[in-house]
Each structure stands twice: as C-alpha cells, then as structure tokens.
Amino acid sequence: MAQINALHGTISIPGDKSISHRAAILASLSTGKTVIDNFLFSDDCLRTLDAFQAMGVQVKKQDQQVIIDSEGASKLSAPTDAIDLGNSGTTARLLAGVLAAMPFQTELVGDPSLSKRPMKRVSQPLSMMGATVEFLTEDGHLPMKIVGGSLKKIEYDMPVASAQVKSAILLAGLTGQVNVTVTEQTKSRDHTERMLEAYGVHITDENGTITLKENQVLHAKNIKVPGDFSSAAYWIAAAVITPGSELTIERVGLNPTRIGFLNVLKRMGASIEVIQKPNMMNEPVGTIIAKHSTLKATTLKEEEIPTLIDEIPILALVASQAKGISRFHHLRELRFKETDRIQATVQGLAALGVSIKAEEDGMIVQGQSRLHGGMVKTFHDHRIAMTAMIASLITNDAVTIDDYDCVKISYPNFFEQFNQLKQPEHSPKD
Numbered sequence: 037m038a039q040i041n042a043l044h045g046t047i048s049i050p051g052d053k054s055i056s057h058r059a060a061i062l063a064s065l066s067t068g069k070t071v072i073d074n075f076l077f078s079d080d081c082l083r084t085l086d087a088f089q090a091m092g093v094q095v096k097k098q099d100q101q102v103i104i105d106s107e108g109a110s111k112l113s114a115p116t117d118a119i120d121l122g123n124s125g126t127t128a129r130l131l132a133g134v135l136a137a138m139p140f141q142t143e144l145v146g147d148p149s150l151s152k153r154p155m156k157r158v159s160q161p162l163s164m165m166g167a168t169v170e171f172l173t174e175d176g177h178l179p180m181k182i183v184g185g186s187l188k189k190i191e192y193d194m195p196v197a198s199a200q201v202k203s204a205i206l207l208a209g210l211t212g213q214v215n216v217t218v219t220e221q222t223k224s225r226d227h228t229e230r231m232l233e234a235y236g237v238h239i240t241d242e243n244g245t246i247t248l249k250e251n252q253v254l255h256a257k258n259i260k261v262p263g264d265f266s267s268a269a270y271w272i273a274a275a276v277i278t279p280g281s282e283l284t285i286e287r288v289g290l291n292p293t294r295i296g297f298l299n300v301l302k303r304m305g306a307s308i309e310v311i312q313k314p315n316m317m318n319e320p321v322g323t324i325i326a327k328h329s330t331l332k333a334t335t336l337k338e339e340e341i342p343t344l345i346d347e348i349p350i351l352a353l354v355a356s357q358a359k360g361i362s363r364f365h366h367l368r369e370l371r372f373k374e375t376d377r378i379q380a381t382v383q384g385l386a387a388l389g390v391s392i393k394a395e396e397d398g399m400i401v402q403g404q405s406r407l408h409g410g411m412v413k414t415f416h417d418h419r420i421a422m423t424a425m426i427a428s429l430i431t432n433d434a435v436t437i438d439d440y441d442c443v444k445i446s447y448p449n450f451f452e453q454f455n456q457l458k459q460p461e462h463s464p465k466d
C-alpha cells in the first residue's frame with residue numbers, strides 16, 4: 037500500500053500550447069526571421085510547425101527555441117501532400133483560416149479522434165468569405181479540402197464560444213487582406229488578438245465585437261511564450277487536494293480569459309497566492325503558490341466556462357474533495373474535444389471511487405469522496421490521463437491508465453515533473 041505524501045517544491049511550467057500555435061503561425065506569416073523562446077515542443081504544436089514547413093517556411097528547432105524564417109503569407113507554397121494534423125484541433129481550425137486565402141488547394145487529414153470533431157464551425161464562415169471547403173468522406177469532418185482564393189469581408193456572430201473559430205476568421209482576414217468583424221456572446225481566449233496587437237496590427241475589441249482592419253502585413257518579431265496555465269492547473273490541483281502540500285508554480289501565463297480555474301478554486305476556498313511578473317508579448321505572467329485547502333462545492337456560471345474549458349476534468353477531481361455537491365452545466369462543448377470529456381471524466385473518476393453523474397450538458401460531483409486506486413480509461417485524451425495521475429496522489433493504491441503516451445499532446449515532460457514531485461528531496465524545476 038503506497039503512502040500519501042505531502043507535495044513540496046517549485047515547478048517551471050512549459051510553454052503555452054495555444055500561444056505556441058499562434059507564435060508558429062504568425063511568425064510563418066511574417067517576413068523575416070523570428071526566434072520563438074520557450075516554444076512548447078508537444079505533438080500538437082509540432083503539427084503546426086510541420087504544416088508551415090510543408091508550405092515552404094524554414095523552421096529550425098533548437099533547445100527551447102524555434103527559429104522561423106519566412107518570406108511572408110503571400111509567398112507560402114502549395115504542400116505536395118495532404119497535411120496531417122494528428123490530434124490537434126487548434127491546428128486544424130486555425131490553419132483552415134490561413135488556407136482560405138491561399139491561391140492553392142490543400143487537403144487536411146487528422147487522426148481518428150480529430151476526424152470525429154466538428155469542422156463546419158470553421159467551414160461555414162470561411163465559405164461565407166469565399167473559400168471552398170469540401171468534406172471528402174463525411175459531411176462536417178476531416179479529411180477536408182480547402183480551395184483558397186480571394187476573400188471578401190465578413191461580419192460574423194459566433195454561434196458557439198470558440199477561440200479556434202474566432203482565430204480562424206481573424207487569420208483569414210489577415211491573410212486575405214480583408215476587414216473582418218467577429219462578435220462573441222461569451223469571451224473566449226484572446227491570444228490571437230493580443231499577439232496581433234503586439235505585431236502592431238490594427239485590431240480592436242469593443243464589448244465583444246472584434247474588428248481586424250484590412251490590408252495589414254506582419255514583419256518578424258521575436259516571441260517569448262509564457263508557461264501554459266492549463267498545464268499549471270494540474271499542479272495547483274495537486275497542491276490543493278493533497279494534505280500538507282505547498283507548491284510554487286513559476287512562469288505561468290495569467291491571461292484573464294484562461295484563468296477561470298484559479299478563480300473558481302478561490303471561490304471554493306483554496307489558498308492560492310499569485311505574484312505578477314512582467315508581461316510577455318502582451319500576455320500577463322506570474323508565479324502561483326498553492327497550498328492544501330479545505331474546500332466547499334461550487335456551481336459553475338455559464339460565462340466562466342470558456343475561461344476553464346480545458347480544466348473541467350481536473351476541476352471535477354478537485355470538486356470530489358470539496359464539501360457539498362458541485363454542479364457543472366453549460367458544458368456541451370466538452371462533448372466535441374479529443375473525446376467526449378463529460379463521459380470520459382465521469383467514467384474515469386467513478387472508476388476511482390468518486391460519486392459523479394453525467395448530465396446532458398455537464399456533470400454533478402458529490403464532494404468528500406474517498407478515492408481508491410483503479411484503472412482509468414483515457415480514450416487517448418491527455419487531459420483525462422493527467423487528471424487520473426493527479427488523483428493517484430491521494431489514493432493509497434495504484435492508479436493506472438491505458439495510455440501514458442497521450443500526455444505528449446500538450447505536456448511532454450509531465451511524467452518527469454510528476455515523478456520528481458513525488459520524491460520530496462527534489463524540486464522539479466523544468
């Protein structure tokens with residue numbers, strides 16, 4: 037029987053996945069040489085680099101840097117083969133926006149999980165702008181062919197809160213040199229807008245209506261990527277639920293559109309201190325100190341969902357340790373992620389002893405569950421795998437998962453840091 041150990045130490049968080057994708061894209065669309073520091077070398081972000089390399093951009097990887105040399109958006113060339121996006125939804129949707137304005141056609145393919153995810157949410161606005169998007173086997177799903185060309189301006193009301201769709205439209209406007217206006221009901225992550233602003237592009241956000249002006253070109257600019265808040269969330273959760281723990285988590289991106297998990301945990305009574313550091317490329321950054329806490333249950337509000345959309349599995353684990361019943365609704369979007377994350381979270385946590393129930397649009401979590409070891413089916417979803425491993429910190433018996441490799445999608449050194457953290461004499465820096 038394993039013993040439950042208090043966790044102590046300092047963790048440096050690897051680069052943000054969303055920002056690394058955008059850095060690779062905007063650097064490839066700029067003229068000149070860009071050095072991207074602290075790029076996340078995860079499977080998903082590598083797909084974005086590979087896609088631009090296939091279109092003639094020079095990409096060099098060294099240590100934690102990527103050096104991108106490009107002649108700009110107008111000089112991208114047709115790839116010789118279909119572009120394989122692997123598991124990456126962000127690459128699929130954002131790249132579709134770029135390709136809509138290219139004077140060539142491209143075929144996009146993905147792995148079985150990505151091939152089940154909805155693509156009409158991008159094909160519809162891009163078609164309205166003048167691109168032709170053809171689904172090659174099943175309506176609305178990859179593989180899809182994008183026949184790009186000259187685009188027209190668009191004013192688009194977003195039917196779902198999605199930073200990927202919003203970004204696809206902004207990138208189509210940028211590469212197509214046309215004016216775009218996107219209106220969001222609920223604000224989704226704004227990394228694309230912030231990075232474009234850092235490049236000096238004329239982009240405004242007035243009460244959820246984002247406008248990008250036509251005829252703007254990008255010139256290379258070095259980029260430093262902050263640590264990924266979504267990756268930090270696992271360690272914040274670990275500290276908060278494991279008795280006697282205190283963890284310091286460094287170099288974390290603190291963009292307000294990403295830190296809903298932090299705000300909800302504070303509402304639940306978690307002891308979390310945030311020390312702000314200087315911004316990186318228009319993105320707030322800081323150090324987080326999280327301690328074991330006595331927690332109370334919570335109910336999620338609709339407007340906070342986009343700010344914690346990828347943190348629902350780990351939040352459900354935290355809620356299982358709080359006093360009372362937590363209610364998570366407005367989560368239909370979770371059914372369209374790497375897997376159906378409502379079902380995968382409920383099944384995975386139930387296998388470890390959590391009293392949890394799936395609802396049509398969310399889940400109900402009974403608090404103060406006593407967890408036991410067990411086998412968690414990940415459905416090859418990195419966020420389910422990492423949630424199960426954090427759960428193992430508070431079980432006496434072993435937790436096993438059916439796929440350890442999938443963490444490489446967003447957090448390649450997760451297990452390295454996890455194992456170091458479990459050895460109290462070490463502090464898992466990088």
Ligand SMILES: O=C(O)C1=C[C@@H](OP(=O)(O)O)[C@@H](O)[C@H](O)C1
Nearest residue numbers: 054126197198199200201345346
């Ligand atoms: O724009 C992005 O980088 C992302 C947006 C979110 O997806 P949606 O746009 O589908 O909400 C999120 O779940 C994903 O992990 C990354």
Ligand SMILES: C=C(OP(=O)(O)O)C(=O)O
Nearest residue numbers: 123124125126346373374
């Ligand atoms: C949903 C995710 O990513 P993507 O949509 O890029 O596959 C995620 O990282 O949790």
